[in-house]
Structure formats: structure tokens, C-alpha cells
Amino acid sequence: MDAGDGPIERRLEQLHTWGPYGLLGISVVLALVGTGQVEGRAEWELDAALVAAAVLLQLWWQLTRPRRPARGRVPSAAGTAYYAVRWAIAFTLTLSSGFFAFYASAGYMDADELIPGMWRRLGLFAGAITVAGAQCGGLPPEGVSQWAAFGALLAANSGLQTAVAHLTEQEERRSRERAETISALEAANTALRQALDENVALHAQLLVQAREAGVAEERRRLAAEIHDTLAQGLTGIIAQLQVVAAVPDLAGARVHVERASALARHSLGEARRSVHNLAPVALADDGLPEALKKTVAEWGERTGVRCEFTVTGTGEQLHDEIAATLLRITQEALSNTARHAAATRVGVTLSFMGDEVTLDVRDDGRGFDPVAVPARNGTGGFGLDGMRARAERIAGHLAVESEPGHGTALSARVPLVRHDR
Template sequence: MDQLHIWGPYGLLGVSSVLAGISAELVDGPVQWWAAGVLVGAALALQLWWHGTRSRRADRGRTPSPVGTAYYVVRWAIAFLLTWINPFFAFYAATGYMDADELIPGLWRRLGLFASAVTVAAAQAGGLPFHSGGQWAAFAGLLVVNFGLQALVAHATEQEEQRSRDRALTITELEHANTALRQALDENAALHAQLLHQAREAGVADERRRLAAEIHDTIAQGLTGIIAQLQVATNTPDPTQARDHIDRATKLARHSLGEARRSVQNLAPVALEHDGLPQALRKTVAEWAERTGARADFTVTGPAEDLHAELSATLLRIAQEALSNTSRHAHASRVGVTLTFLGDEVILDIRDDGKGFDPRAVRERTGTGGFGLGGMRARAERIAGALTVESEPGHGTAVSARVPLVTHDH
């Protein structure tokens, strides 16, 4: 289309000149020949000037401007005079149909199309000047047809240009929205990383407090009991009674050893050293089932992800605590553990068919005391998660931990 606007006027001027030269009714005398030649030369000079001006413009003449409007008016005037001399120059006058949208701004564009339609319709009606009422009637009808068609084409062109501008604006807005979305995602990833860092620091402090409390409540008390039993055995002259106290001290020592091992396991889950969370949970559930004799099933749903170490450790500890509660309190015959990956979060569900309890009647505490619900909830909340418990006496218990999904790469 751009090439047509550049070379179209040259071609139409040449065609008009050739047809005017070979037509039988060219002109009546040398004056008309001389005038036509001067006007064709002026049209060619005007076109060469506009071609050079257009090439130097950054917008290549696509944007209406005062210079473009002046060029259009002068070209129309030359075409009108040529058509007056010979109607075949109407081909050159039709150039005004091609580039009015690029040269004339706003509503003035319709006036330019109307002026070009006047010249073309006059030539189609037999040429100027008119010598009969029939020519005037034909001119009026042809003018309506020519201008109506060009007005429809111009309207359709403007509508298409408006749609193109709207599409370009929509694309620009979408690009801005995509940029904002990428920035939001980057900020979200940074916030996740910051949250995990803070959770890790809080977790370290919490684990220290928890371990100190466990040592005080279990190992230290156990050692105190052992010392007391041994002192009584040493001061008892009866060998039978001494042996009973020594047996009690031995049991306390074994119990304290078990508590120490459990505390170390909770502090650093060895199950995650070589396995991911799904594999570690599967082994934990299987070992629990073998140890308790209850039926335990483990299921993974959704595409498994390589979770951040803090998330894996937290969910594994929650599962271990929940299973421990089940074996100690629920007396369940069947347990189901499900790990669900939902794209932006991970859900761990532990369900049993045990005796259940009334959650409102249980005083929750952190650490390992009681049902340990407070401790599990605190673990989940440290990594921006949540823990819910549903239970009813005689209808089992369901524990659900929901945490944001953050992969190992983050």
C-alpha cells in the first residue's frame, strides 16, 4: 500500500496523458495543447517535490499535516484544470481517492473526497463545461454515486484504523499487566524466601526451647529418679529390695534413653537425609504400622515437588507427632495419611478411626505434652501455614496441615 501511494500518482498521470494524447477529441487548438503540457509538467514537478519531502519526513507522510493538505489542494486544482481540458485526465484526478486519509485531517477529509468526486463525476458526465440539462443531471447522479462510495470506503477504513489502534492499546496494556505480574511474582518469591529465613530462625530458637524443656521434663527427671533409686538400693540392707530398686533404675535409664533418642530425632529428622518428603512419609507410616500392628495407608496426590528443606522437615514432624498421638491415645485400627500437591500449597492429612475426642475440651499445649496439637499448630504457623483438627468422641480424628508450596530451588 505504501508503494501504491508513492508511485500511483505518477502512473495515473502517465495513463491520463497517453489517453488524452490518442483520443480523437483531444483539444481544439494549440493553446489547449500548450496549457495541458504546462499543467502536466507542473503536476510532475509537484509530485517530485512531494516525493522528496515525504522521504525526508520521519512519518513518511502517513500523518496528516498542513504541508500534506496544501499538496493535496494544489494537486486537485491541477487535476481539475487538466480534466477541464480533457476528460481523460480524470484518471489523475482519482488520485485524490487514494491518500485523502493520509493528507487531510479530521472531517476536512470528507471535503477533499467530495472535491475529487466533483472532478471525476464531471469527466464521467462528458467533461466540463456542461452544455445541457441532461449533463447536469448525469453529473449530479454520478457525483452522489462517486462520493457515496468513497465516503463508505473512508468510513470503513477509519473503523479499521480505530480497531487497529484499540488492539495496539490493548496489547500495550497487556504488556504492562504482564510486566506488573512478573514483578509481583518476583516480589512474592522474595517474600517467600524472607519468610522461610525468618521461619528458620524462629524454628531454631523454638527447637532450642523445646529441647531444653524436654531435657528438663524427661531426661533430667529420669536421671534424678535413677540417682534416687540407686541411693535407696545402696542404703537398703535387704538384697531383694535393693534388686527391685536397681530394676526400677534400669527401667528409668531405658526410658530416658528412648526420650533422648526421640528428642534428637525431632530435632533433625534423619528420614530426610537421603529421601524426599513423600518417600520419608511412606517409610514413617510403614514403620509405624509395623510397630503398632494397625493398618496404615499412605497416598500422594498431584505432581510431587522437591520441597524446601524447612517445609519437608515441618510436615514430617507434624506427621510423626500425629501418628504418635494416634498410637498413644486414639487406639485406632486404621490410619490414612495423604500428601497433596495443589500447585501453590501442600496439604498433609492424617485420619484415624480411633475413639476421637472433643477438641474444645482439650487444653492445647506446645511441645510434646498432652495431644501435642499446640506444637503441631505452632510448627505449621512458623512457615505461614495452618493446622486444623476435626474430631468427635467415637468417630475418629482428622488432622490437616496446609502450608505454602516453596520448592527447593527457592
């Protein structure tokens, strides 16, 4: 029930309680005034008895009827009996005086409350007979004209009451539907609150899982950064020092010692840089194309292998994470080529293609069977597995094509994400 329905229901309850008393009183007063002479009329004794019976009937019903709102009351056998007895009293009184039709019209107010189902229409029709009889001059009608008037008045009263009953039934149906809708909304609100509570708990769980995943991912990333900086630099230093041991002249040895010192300084710079933000030193002052060009040139000079770098498409200033990932993949690919391929020529191509950036590293070395390569190589490095993980971490993809004796082609394809301005 809406908040505004409470006063309306209370007024209806009062009308159903005191309305019959008021209509009976009006009928008695009009009947006395209209008749004029009361003394000596025997029928008034019967009328007085019927009026007293009507009052007692009303008191009985007032004391015994269910105390519920009118719209919430369910018709019962007692209510139907009360309606029938009241109609019989009103009909008998109306035969004596047409003014008692006012009392008979009380059935119009509470038929929906007292009579169930289709019987309600019959009860309203019975009340319409009493009222129409009083309106046409009394029952039974006399003459054709009075019967015609009675028929017309009965049809009018019945039609009006049928329309009112229909509207009342529609209102009751709407009230039931509204109550069902409110119940459904309350159930939906309860389910929504439960879903929100579950969502809060799930969100907290996801935060914990994301934090744990972030820690694990940062550990893997740090391990890869150390591998790509310190490990590769130390590998190069060891290689240069090994060459020194085999060089007979001092001038040649000095060249390799200087290269080892340069690698050591470079590795130290990379280590310091990694401590700060794990970004490659080569990208501190240059964009990715310039950094790759220097990396390729230094690698070729250090290894003595012919290495060429090419840029295709319109260059873009890439996001730091994208640039760092492609640079690290290049460094790892060149390191693997130096250690395993025995190549005489290497080509590195950086291609800007719309929404993607592609890095291709090709060599004419001895090649290998990609299926037979373990997830990590025997030196403890990350190899192809590490490069593939780097590409996938930024929603990219790494493809490797190779076969023994026919060289190797590595292609990393990643989204083109521009640098934050």
C-alpha cells in the same frame, strides 16, 4: 507495528509517491489519443502548462513531505495545500478532457494522509465532483438528462468514497488501539518481570527465615524430648532412691532399687532413641493405644495411684508425629499429677472422633488456678506451657480446667492424621 505490516507500508509509500505520476501519464496519453488533432489547438498550450505544473507540484511534494509510514503520518497544512492545488489542476484539465479524471482520482488514494478530520470528506467530495463530471460527458452538464446523470454519478462516487473513508478510519482506529494494547502489554510484561524478580528475592528470604525457624523449632523440640525422657526418668529414679533411704527392711528396699534400675534402663533407651529420631521408645513396637495403656499402667504401679485408661471410637493407626505428641503430653500430665496433685484416682481417655483425636487426663487431686500458673514451673520443666506448645505444633489445642480442691481436667485435641502407608 506487526512484522507483516512492514512490506505493506512500503508498498503504500511507493503508491503515494509514484501513483500520481502514473495517473497523470495515463491521462495525458488517453487525452492525446482521444483528441487526435493537437496542432492548432490553443487550449493544448494551457493543458501542457498545467501538466508541467502538476509534475513540478508532485516533485516538490516528493522532496518536502515527511518521511514516515503512510499510516503514521499526521496531516498538515502543507499536505492540505498540496491536495487543494493538485485538485484544482486536475479539475481544470478535466474541463479540457474527461480523461484527466484519472489524474483527479489520485485524491482517493491519499486524502486520509493529507487532509485532517472532517475536511477529509470535503476533499473526497471535491474529487468525486471531478470524476462524476468526466463520467457524465464533461462539466458543466448540459440538459436535464446530463444533470441527472451527473447527480447519480456524484452520489455513487461520494457514497463509495464515504464508505472507503469510513473503513479507513476504522482501520486507523484499530491500528491505534492495537499499538496502545501492545504498549500496555509491554508495560505489563515489565511489571511482571519486576514482580517475578521480587518474588524470587522474597522466596529466598522466606527460605532463610524458614530455615532459621526450623532450627529454633528443632531446638525447642529437642529440649522438650530431653525433658520428657531423661528428666522424668531421673526424677523417678531419685524418688525411688529416696524411698529406699526410708525403708527399714531389705526386701522393701530391693523393690524400690529394682524400680529405679528399670527407670534408669528405660531412660537410657529413651536417650538412645531420641538420638536416632526423637521418637518415644514406647511407640517403637506398639500403636498409640497400646503405648498409652502401658504408660498408664506403669505410672500407676510406680506411684500407687489408681489409674485407668479408656479408648473410645474406632482406633486408627496415627502418624508418628501425632502419636508421639499425644504420648508425650500424657507422660507430662501424669508426671505433673504425681508431683503436684496428690490425687487418689486418675483417668486417661483416648477418643477417635472422625477427623480429630482427643486425649483427656483427669484427676481428683488438689487442683489449682490455671491463670496463676507461670509459663514454666520452678523446676525448670515445661509443664502446661510445654504441653500446649506440643499440641499447637501439630495444629492442635490444649485446654485445662481446674480449681483449688476440685481436681484437674486436661484435654488435648489434635487433627487425626493417619500413618503413611
